[in-house]
Amino acid sequence: MQDFSFYNPTRIEFGAGKIASLDQLVPAEARVLVLFGGESARRTGTLDEVTAALGSRQVQLFGGIEPNPSFETLMEAVTVVRRDNIDFLLAVGGGSVIDGTKFVAAAALFEGDAWDILTTMGQNIERALPFGSVLTLPATGSEMNKGSVITRKSLQAKLPFMSEQVFPRFSVLDPVKTYTLPQRQVANGVVDAFIHVMEQYLTYPDQAPVQDRFAEGLLQTLVEIGPRALAEPEDYQTRASLMWTATLALNGLIGAGVPQDWATHMLGHELTALHNLDHAQTLAVVLPEMLRQRKAAKLGKLVQYAERVWDIREGSDDDKAEAAIERTRDFFESVGVKTRLGDYGLGAEHIDGIIDSLQSHGMVALGEHGDVTPEHCRQILLASL
Amino acid sequence: MQDFSFYNPTRIEFGAGKIASLDQLVPAEARVLVLFGGESARRTGTLDEVTAALGSRQVQLFGGIEPNPSFETLMEAVTVVRRDNIDFLLAVGGGSVIDGTKFVAAAALFEGDAWDILTTMGQNIERALPFGSVLTLPATGSEMNKGSVITRKSLQAKLPFMSEQVFPRFSVLDPVKTYTLPQRQVANGVVDAFIHVMEQYLTYPDQAPVQDRFAEGLLQTLVEIGPRALAEPEDYQTRASLMWTATLALNGLIGAGVPQDWATHMLGHELTALHNLDHAQTLAVVLPEMLRQRKAAKLGKLVQYAERVWDIREGSDDDKAEAAIERTRDFFESVGVKTRLGDYGLGAEHIDGIIDSLQSHGMVALGEHGDVTPEHCRQILLASL
Known part of the structure; x- marks a missing residue:
């Protein structure tokens, strides 16, 4: 065995119906941006279930995060976060949405050109907005790790970054949410x-x-x-x-x-x-x-x-x-x-x-x-x- | 599979010589109480290694925590913590020392009779002093969980408690420290x-x-x-x-x-x-x-x-x-x-x-x-x- 450091503070809430626990997991006064991918989150009712669980909190939606999430799209989310003083992010989707949310969380509080987060592989991240995830697609593990991969279309570049600042605070894993996946x-x-x-x-x-x-x-x-x-x-x-x-x-x-x-x-x-x-x-x-x-x-x-x-x-x-x-x-x-x-x-x-x-x-x-x-x-x- | 919640924020530093990392793990301005058991921690040099790694921090020692750590002994440590404004605890030993340190961490900030922590199994713990551990005896798992078992000799009672407030902030696991165990x-x-x-x-x-x-x-x-x-x-x-x-x-x-x-x-x-x-x-x-x-x-x-x-x-x-x-x-x-x-x-x-x-x-x-x-x-x- 080699020497190692291990640290993983993400809280997992696992089981059918656990989306309801968002009410305990997200701070009561939070101004929340819910990030998601395509229309399936809306069509399957998951988005409605999430917003219902968030109750009277101030909630905005940001859809359209692509597979292989793009810097270009995510910087639009960063603009929304800054403009509307969002203080909590919630990813609803699979690895791409969660990876993208990690980037938004770090970029929103980053001073300077946010692309530098990628060119330094995350080493210059000093803080990030808190965020959680509602996982709908089992695959990447992003829901319980500190890594993310972002694509910048204009440069044809796909780069990873890692930071302890971008561990999800929590991830909700409800297997029922996977029933409708292709x-x-x-x-x-x-x-x-x-x-x-x-x-x-x-x-x-x-x-x-x-x-x-x-x-x-x-x-x-x-x-x-x-x-x-x-x-x-x-x-x-x-x-x-x-x-x-x-x-x-x-x-x-x-x-x-x-x-x-x-x-x-x-x-x-x-x-x-x-x-x-x-x-x-x-x-x-x-x-x-x-x-x-x-x-x-x-x-x-x-x-x-x-x-x-x-x-x-x-x-x-x-x-x-x-x-x-x-x-x-x-x-x-x-x-x-x-x-x-x-x-x-x-x-x-x-x-x-x-x-x-x-x-x-x-x-x-x-x-x-x-x-x-x-x-x-x-x-x-x-x-x- | 049943529904579950999983949360474990303890940082593990694993390997020979990792005690040196205490300098990064313990806050630079901390007033530290090092808790340990018998004389073996001193005899083997582990205590010296720990205090050397803590450098110029204000450090006090509290020895004598027994196997099946006792309420009576631990309340003496609570008195020291309160008297000297200790703000960080460091357990050096096996499960008994770490269990005991968990109790001291919670009891030092507890209002009322600290025995109530045991009679309510920890449910009334609202906060605890931060602490870490240097593990010398692989056995109980206390170094990476939120549980503890405390004995009150006068009542012949041995009771457990659990609280997320008493996860160790970190645990140092150096296998070399086990070589001298009986x-x-x-x-x-x-x-x-x-x-x-x-x-x-x-x-x-x-x-x-x-x-x-x-x-x-x-x-x-x-x-x-x-x-x-x-x-x-x-x-x-x-x-x-x-x-x-x-x-x-x-x-x-x-x-x-x-x-x-x-x-x-x-x-x-x-x-x-x-x-x-x-x-x-x-x-x-x-x-x-x-x-x-x-x-x-x-x-x-x-x-x-x-x-x-x-x-x-x-x-x-x-x-x-x-x-x-x-x-x-x-x-x-x-x-x-x-x-x-x-x-x-x-x-x-x-x-x-x-x-x-x-x-x-x-x-x-x-x-x-x-x-x-x-x-x-x-x-x-x-x-x-």
Whole structure:
């Protein structure tokens, strides 16, 4: 186990009907801006339920936050916050809305050009407006962490920032709110959570048995419940486990004290930026061949993963690793997330552009050892055709 | 999964040498009272290391907090805090010192008779002094939770309280600080952590797959590392895993959203109060026969425990449950914690007194179903002779 710091002060209120607890969670005198994405929040009645729970508080709405939330849209929200002396933000939606709200919370109190929050990865954030979230889409874990990723369309840049100032004060997790999600978003959420765990787990054995067991437990649970979450959208218990699993996949716990990878995410970001694939689709394409490309360095953990998550007991270490990689690919396909570039209309002719973009973003030494080069990434994409 | 609230704002600083981080963790202008137990904190140099890290801050020491910390001793500390305008407390020790510090933190700002904190189980705590901890003994989890148990010698009463006001602001976990612990304390810590998990896990299947996997991961880890933690006291990685496992065993995470038992603890408390057994010794005596007595109600989870934690695959459900109970007993014995009343000089003639005491404390409907009676407890003790 490596040295670590762990801190996570977000309060979770979990269960059907918990939106009513907003009345206790949000300060009684707050002037609240409710941020959300598209029309689904309104159509499903969630927005009405939220505003009803907020009672007589002064409440304004700000809709239209996009998937891959944009600096441009969010700065409009910052203008509203400043103009109307908003003092509490409430995100209603999935990871994009919560990520965007984190940025608004920090930018509203930031002196100077708010874009600097991104260029310094959040290190210059000294304070932020308090905010909470009502989660409607289990996937990113943003509801219980301090990270956010923001896109600036005019610069074609997608950048992360982190700060303890942007932990949500609370997040309300009501599994019923996921019943009306499109299948594609649920499937993406399963894959996103799975690969969040893999980025923190599938590196090399490092004497962290509890972190390993927790990560394996999250993976096993996703394997068990993923297909059922799609087949039975109103099975409360399945959706409840999916929601809590996705939160725990990226709240800092399983990554505390262990090496981390994140190469799959970095390469995947380029596929979203250039070719507009969903985030989870990019991960499903990249991960299997990333694991195969790096099989030698990851062999110890691949074998452990094969045995403990997939119960693969036969064959050589290499056999087990190969079988586990294929099971992983099959799992993504089984929930309907395609794993080949060709499935998204991309061919060998697109690879140069992707690698150029990766290099231009300085992503030349990726992974837990910092030894994954653009040339490795080229081979990975070729193998993913 | 049941509805739940989860909140845990304690910051963890984990690793060798992390005591130096006290300089960042404790406010620069604080007037600090350092609370500790016996002379070992001084003898091992930990107290010197702590006071050195606190630099030029105004620091006083308060030693002598007992195992099963007493109201009487702690009120002396409250007097010091009030007299000298102490505004930050620092616990240096194990669960007893941290539990005691929680009480001092609340009592120092409490108006009225501080014993009311215990009689109301902490519900009347409105504020508390801020405090942190330097953990030296992995066992109770007090370093990252909001609970405490205090004994009032004059009343022969041992009572718990809980309050969000008494979460430690931070806890420093340095595995090296455990190297000099007596074997008995390390063994007790292994058993204590194991049974903390069991109280939150071994109830009935309730569709909480992630909580189950996490609990099983903690149990499996304790089984793997427990004997080695005793055999190789200076194996850093083993002690690191033991320390983090014991913290995670009772920080609210694995108990969120699941039924809980705690009957073993309630009966065990009587054995400590009347016959002065170590807390972990009482749990090791009670748990195996508690599981056997309640085998019918717990059968589903006992079989899951047998299969997943002990890899018992043969036989009927009853066979698996019986085998798992015996493996549990053998595990406690293997780390040197005896599991029979006779091992502690207690015989059948002591049982009436224990049951009378249990009843006088109102413990007449224990367990996850509230159906464990004093008569059941009598049978459990008879079977534990």
